[in-house]
Amino acid sequence: MKRDTTVSTTAREILRRARRQQGLTQAELAERAGVSQTVVARYEARQQQPTVAALERLVAACGCDLEWIVRHASDPADAGGAVGKASHARFPGPIGRRLTARLEEVLTLLTSAGGADPRLYGGVADGTEAIDCRVLIGVTVPPGADRLPLMAASGHIGLLLGAPVRVLSHADVAAYGYDDEGTPLVSDTARAMGTPAR
CATH class of the missing domain: 3.30.460.10 (Beta Polymerase, domain 2)
Structure with missing residues (x-):
């Protein structure tokens, strides 16, 4: 399966992209993540905003890894729009x-x-x-x-x-x-x- 590297800007987009990339229904994702299908539906319909921890857990249930990058504007590593995992993370999950x-x-x-x-x-x-x-x-x-x-x-x-x-x-x-x-x-x-x- 081709990796989707498109940048998503909202929790709804991130969740839908991860779920669809794996061919999961909302109910299947909910079962994997241990939440109700209603919760997934509310997140995807923008009726409720997930916490960062909840979004990471749902994306992980899709078999994907959610990467967060925040850098100071003057960070030389950010030159040219370089994007990647923080290299200093001691524990990767x-x-x-x-x-x-x-x-x-x-x-x-x-x-x-x-x-x-x-x-x-x-x-x-x-x-x-x-x-x-x-x-x-x-x-x-x-x-x-x-x-x-x-x-x-x-x-x-x-x-x-x-x-x-x-x-x-x-x-x-x-x-x-x-x-x-x-x-x-x-x-x-x-x-x-x-x-x-x-």
């Missing part, structure tokens, strides 16, 4: 890009909850996130520490990212089927200074 953009806030919430050495596991970490992908973050917590602050951090981070989030101790990550070390969540400043992850 829609949720991962939101995590990258809000990383400092996420790290602050994790530290406030008593978590150290935060690491990301699963689809968001490796770029294979599905539409309903959960953000799984493992942290080191002091022995006997109350888990309630981690639950509260899960909720706050979920609101920031527009996705379900679970923050738990590294010891509990294996119960979710992950036996790797995860991807360290380190601020750009710490990475630039070469701060060790552990």
